[in-house]
Amino acid sequence: MSDKVAVIVAGSWGTALCQVLADNGHKVMVWTRSQEQADEINTMHTNSKYLPGSTLHPGIVATTNIEEAMKDAQLCLVVAPSSAMRQVAKQMKPFVSDAMTVIHATKGFEIETLERMSQVLHAELQCREDQIAVLSGPSHAEEVVMKRPTTVVVASTSEETADKAQVVFMNDAYFRVYTNRDVVGVELAGALKNIIALGAGLSDGLGYGDNAKAALVTRGLAEIARLGVEMGADVLTFAGLAGVGDLVVTSTSKHSRNWRAGYMIGQGKALAEVLENMGMVVEGIRTTKAACQLAKQYQVQMPIADVLYHVLFEGMAPKTGVELLMGRVRKNEQEDVAQTKWI
Numbered sequence: 559m560s561d562k563v564a565v566i567v568a569g570s571w572g573t574a575l576c577q578v579l580a581d582n583g584h585k586v587m588v589w590t591r592s593q594e595q596a597d598e599i600n601t602m603h604t605n606s607k608y609l610p611g612s613t614l615h616p617g618i619v620a621t622t623n624i625e626e627a628m629k630d631a632q633l634c635l636v637v638a639p640s641s642a643m644r645q646v647a648k649q650m651k652p653f654v655s656d657a658m659t660v661i662h663a664t665k666g667f668e669i670e671t672l673e674r675m676s677q678v679l680h681a682e683l684q685c686r687e688d689q690i691a692v693l694s695g696p697s698h699a700e701e702v703v704m705k706r707p708t709t710v711v712v713a714s715t716s717e718e719t720a721d722k723a724q725v726v727f728m729n730d731a732y733f734r735v736y737t738n739r740d741v742v743g744v745e746l747a748g749a750l751k752n753i754i755a756l757g758a759g760l761s762d763g764l765g766y767g768d769n770a771k772a773a774l775v776t777r778g779l780a781e782i783a784r785l786g787v788e789m790g791a792d793v794l795t796f797a798g799l800a801g802v803g804d805l806v807v808t809s810t811s812k813h814s815r816n817w818r819a820g821y822m823i824g825q826g827k828a829l830a831e832v833l834e835n836m837g838m839v840v841e842g843i844r845t846t847k848a849a850c851q852l853a854k855q856y857q858v859q860m861p862i863a864d865v866l867y868h869v870l871f872e873g874m875a876p877k878t879g880v881e882l883l884m885g886r887v888r889k890n891e892q893e894d895v896a897q898t899k900w901i
């Protein structure tokens with residue numbers, strides 16, 4: 559297959575996915591706001607700000623004209639940060655046809671509305687729900703661009719759309735794609751795991767060991783699945799690539815911006831300073847806010863997210879946060895599991 563694919567925004571993840579699509583033989587046109595970045599991609603075949611040291615497929619073409627990027631594309635991949643998704647979707651809207659499949663690979667919520675990304679896209683693009691899919695899973699851009707073996711999942715309410723996305727993205731060299739019908743679960747798992755990855759980084763930054771991190775990841779999975787199920791997700795999605803798979807990679811990888819942000823906070827740096835140094839999106843910060851609001855709305859207990867909220871936004875010392883978690887009332891491990899209908 560060699561249809562044109564449009565990619566909207568050339569950050570780390572958008573650019574790495576351009577590489578996959580170009581390797582798969584597609585004609586890839588990526589939209590970026592920055593003329594300087596477009597020129598660099600077109601002439602040097604690099605994106606030094608977001609993927610330093612990597613050489614891109616020479617067939618990837620960048621443009622600052624969104625109409626040119628999307629014209630005649632069968633499939634459009636959007637990888638804007640969650641905070642920019644609605645604004646970017648408004649710009650895409652005039653160029654989305656009935657025949658176009660729109661896939662997003664963003665992991666977050668719109669903080670003002672607490673909507674998932676496919677809800678934002680559906681509302682702004684005014685397209686059919688079955689035109690939309692989400693791509694998620696354990697996949698750091700830095701490894702994908704180097705063609706290191708990676709597996710992801712694409713979910714759509716339409717089996718046909720998920721199958722189409724699977725065929726477009728999958729190759730047998732380094733990018734394996736599974737399909738899934740649980741859009742809610744895949745989006746929630748991908749967004750919520752960033753909170754736990756922040757917590758894992760914080761624990762490492764405090765100098766705690768592997769026991770503490772394993773506990774955070776395990777109990778973190780229990781609490782994000784608990785919220786997910788209340789919001790309509792299939793619990794099994796949390797046991798899959800978008801759930802435990804992504805939770806493990808983000809909580810343990812040196813590539814993770816969420817883990818790195820948590821680590822620096824654990825070492826005593828202020829949030830503003832951490833974000834200033836990162837220069838890339840750290841979705842878990844805003845997602846902690848969103849999750850705490852959702853937990854209240856759905857009456858679900860999320861002790862780890864709660865403590866992180868206090869540390870990130872209310873000046874609680876990270877060590878005090880850990881003491882609070884360790885000092886919670888005695889519990890039976892399976893109480894929560896039963897509530898989650900986890901089998």
Ligand SMILES: NC(=O)C1=CN([C@@H]2O[C@H](COP(=O)(O)OP(=O)(O)OC[C@H]3O[C@@H](n4cnc5c(N)ncnc54)[C@H](O)[C@@H]3O)[C@@H](O)[C@H]2O)C=CC1
Nearest residue numbers: 567568569570571572639642664665697698699838839841
């Ligand atoms: N980097 C990674 O390895 C992965 C990232 N993701 C997700 O992908 C999403 C994007 O992350 P990254 O690409 O890593 O972020 P990034 O920080 O590397 O790049 C963000 C890009 O968005 C652009 N942008 C920001 N606001 C914009 C606006 N209003 N209009 C147009 N362009 C705008 C920036 O110029 C930049 O090119 C996030 O939700 C993240 O969680 C998912 C899987 C892997």
Ligand SMILES: O=C(CO)COP(=O)(O)O
Nearest residue numbers: 695696697698814815816
């Ligand atoms: O979602 C990711 C890997 O699957 C990327 O995580 P970070 O945003 O923490 O780098």
